[in-house]
Amino acid sequence: MAKRILIVGGVAGGASTAARLRRLDETAEIIMFERGDYISFANCGLPYYIGGEIKNRDDLLLQTPEGFKKRFNIDIRIRNEVTAIDSGKKQINVKNLSSGDTYTESYDKLVLSPGAEPVRPPIPGIDSERIFTLRNVPDTDLINDFIDKHKPKRAVIVGAGYIGLEMAENLRRRDMLVAVVEMVDQVLPVMDQEMAGFIQPALHKHNVALWLNDAVANFRPSNSRIEVGLKSGMELSCDMVILAIGVKPEVKLAGQAKLEIGTTGGIKVNEELQTSDPDIYAIGDAIEVRDFALDNPTLIPLAGPANKQGRMAADNICGGNRQYNGTQGTSILKIFDLTVAMTGASEKALAKTNMDYEKLYIHPANHVSYYPGAEQMHIKLLFTKPEGKILGAQIVGSHGVDRRIDIFAVAIRAGLTVFDLQELELAYAPPYGSGKDAVNMAGFAASNILEGTMEVVHWNQLDEADYILDARSAGEFKRGNVPSSVNIPVDEIRNRLNELPQDTTINVYCTVGIRSYIACRILMQNGFIAKNISGGFITYRSYQNKEVLDHPTARQLRDEFCFV
Numbered sequence: 428m429a430k431r432i433l434i435v436g437g438v439a440g441g442a443s444t445a446a447r448l449r450r451l452d453e454t455a456e457i458i459m460f461e462r463g464d465y466i467s468f469a470n471c472g473l474p475y476y477i478g479g480e481i482k483n484r485d486d487l488l489l490q491t492p493e494g495f496k497k498r499f500n501i502d503i504r505i506r507n508e509v510t511a512i513d514s515g516k517k518q519i520n521v522k523n524l525s526s527g528d529t530y531t532e533s534y535d536k537l538v539l540s541p542g543a544e545p546v547r548p549p550i551p552g553i554d555s556e557r558i559f560t561l562r563n564v565p566d567t568d569l570i571n572d573f574i575d576k577h578k579p580k581r582a583v584i585v586g587a588g589y590i591g592l593e594m595a596e597n598l599r600r601r602d603m604l605v606a607v608v609e610m611v612d613q614v615l616p617v618m619d620q621e622m623a624g625f626i627q628p629a630l631h632k633h634n635v636a637l638w639l640n641d642a643v644a645n646f647r648p649s650n651s652r653i654e655v656g657l658k659s660g661m662e663l664s665c666d667m668v669i670l671a672i673g674v675k676p677e678v679k680l681a682g683q684a685k686l687e688i689g690t691t692g693g694i695k696v697n698e699e700l701q702t703s704d705p706d707i708y709a710i711g712d713a714i715e716v717r718d719f720a721l722d723n724p725t726l727i728p729l730a731g732p733a734n735k736q737g738r739m740a741a742d743n744i745c746g747g748n749r750q751y752n753g754t755q756g757t758s759i760l761k762i763f764d765l766t767v768a769m770t771g772a773s774e775k776a777l778a779k780t781n782m783d784y785e786k787l788y789i790h791p792a793n794h795v796s797y798y799p800g801a802e803q804m805h806i807k808l809l810f811t812k813p814e815g816k817i818l819g820a821q822i823v824g825s826h827g828v829d830r831r832i833d834i835f836a837v838a839i840r841a842g843l844t845v846f847d848l849q850e851l852e853l854a855y856a857p858p859y860g861s862g863k864d865a866v867n868m869a870g871f872a873a874s875n876i877l878e879g880t881m882e883v884v885h886w887n888q889l890d891e892a893d894y895i896l897d898a899r900s901a902g903e904f905k906r907g908n909v910p911s912s913v914n915i916p917v918d919e920i921r922n923r924l925n926e927l928p929q930d931t932t933i934n935v936y937c938t939v940g941i942r943s944y945i946a947c948r949i950l951m952q953n954g955f956i957a958k959n960i961s962g963g964f965i966t967y968r969s970y971q972n973k974e975v976l977d978h979p980t981a982r983q984l985r986d987e988f989c990f991v
């Protein structure tokens with residue numbers, strides 16, 4: 428007899444499941460329930476439609492219910508909300524939101540892909556019509572209509588995560604002054620702070636004001652404005668607010684059906700993506716996944732995993748035995764002219780484990796410097812000590828960041844080590860890369876560390892350093908240096924060894940870490956104890972978060988929002 432498969436949620440995970448199910452089983456009866464008006468829409472494109480980069484609203488609607496039904500012969504029920512699951516009877520209760528009618532449907536297999544909802548904490552004034560969240564097409568229409576009607580001049584975005592930063596850029600494209608308020612002391616809290624330090628100047632450059640280390644205490648809407656009171660006592664005045672402080676898994680249905688909920692608050696599933704009831708599968712933002720790098724339960728709300736889990740659940744329902752091996756959080760973000768990407772574990776996450784890890788920073792160009800248009804990338808690589816297994820990577824740059832992060836992502840998935848990175852044969856011609864690609868360079872530098880060719884030390888470990896040597900030219904040193912450092916350009920070191928201390932570690936830096944590496948090799952081979960300060964002066968500057976935030980431009984941008 429034909430299987431009866433019901434799917435809750437008709438967007439990323441749900442629509443993927445439905446399409447794959449039909450491709451595998453032409454006879455199954457498949458019904459997909461979506462409480463909203465749209466299925467299979469481009470959530471990820473919504474900020475760019477608001478900003479005007481995507482011009483046509485219809486382009487966001489990847490499939491219409493009619494088109495999907497015609498292609499896949501699936502019963503699509505939009506404006507139908509699944510309100511309860513009776514797992515004993517293998518039935519669901521459904522409410523037709525247009526007519527108000529309720530009815531039940533029975534299933535052989537049920538797939539839950541209800542997603543995650545924006546967090547809206549009970550802050551005084553949060554119900555104002557001037558405060559928006561962004562999850563779906565109706566939210567997008569509300570924001571767009573508000574902008575068209577009220578022509579707001581100032582917007583405050585609460586939360587500097589992916590959606591908050593994408594909205595900052597896209598509201599700037601709509602000619603608004605934008606301020607971002609973030610509770611922790613950096614933007615993009617999933618990233619390590621010194622890497623996020625490369626993003627903040629770009630936001631200032633594009634006139635986005637930042638309030639870090641501060642949180643909203645209250646909203647006070649008036650007729651034409653909204654005042655945002657911060658915990659620090661600061662008051663911001665604006666015309667609209669975008670609340671982007673994260674999402675939480677939609678687990679109401681699952682909880683009511685007594686399906687197991689994990690410690691992180693997501694629906695617990697096994698490797699086959701079955702919930703605690705084997706006839707009910709769950710996928711997407713609503714589930715708890717295994718962190719691929721750290722092997723602990725976590726929530727990672729991203730489109731790639733949701734789509735792939737949908738396909739996998741369909742395979743398993745159709746008799747397959749595919750296993751989901753975890754999510755590594757590979758993500759990428761455009762922030763004005765920057766591209767920011769990460770994969771695997773961050774150092775913040777690693778610091779909470781007892782894993783023995785090392786890190787390095789390099790700042791290579793995206794392609795050979797003699798070909799016009801070379802742009803610098805900032806790369807942080809995290810790996811186990813002493814094995815060199817790659818744990819995580821973070822990159823801030825522009826062109827070429829996407830390619831490198833994907834190589835690191837594959838390396839992590841394949842269990843490669845930093846030694847393997849040295850050997851990777853990557854496509855090269857001058858407009859695209861270098862004979863020794865940035866990824867190879869990360870492998871060389873990490874292998875040097877693990878093999879003892881070069882010892883590294885990091886800027887956050889130098890509080891007690893006795894001796895810091897700047898190996899750059901005298902001119903570079905003059906333009907800016909690390910307090911208490913001594914300048915001997917790398918090319919003069921061999922002739923000036925007598926000026927250097929024999930009885931203490933010499934910590935060497937240059938701009939990016941290459942000249943200092945050469946300096947270290949000279950010193951080490953002459954009997955000195957030398958360590959290369961990984962990432963050089965560029966990484967030092969990125970650790971100086973406060974310097975950026977205290978810059979007059981940053982202050983001036985913030986002043987635009989203050990009325991007391």
Ligand SMILES: Cc1cc2nc3c(=O)[nH]c(=O)nc-3n(C[C@H](O)[C@H](O)[C@H](O)COP(=O)(O)OP(=O)(O)OC[C@H]3O[C@@H](n4cnc5c(N)ncnc54)[C@H](O)[C@@H]3O)c2cc1C
Pocket residue numbers: 435436437438439440441460461462463470471472473474507508509510540541542543561562563590677680710711712713728729730731733
């Ligand atoms: C603005 C924005 C930008 C994003 N950008 C990116 C990006 O660039 N890259 C990236 O990887 N990810 C991005 N994401 C995240 C990505 O969209 C999600 O990870 C993905 O959509 C999750 O898929 P899902 O199927 O779990 O949930 P969703 O796609 O949210 O679909 C769940 C659907 O289930 C419906 N539903 C819930 N409960 C019921 C019920 N009881 N009955 C009927 N229907 C129900 C909801 O109405 C919803 O439409 C973005 C998200 C947003 C909001």
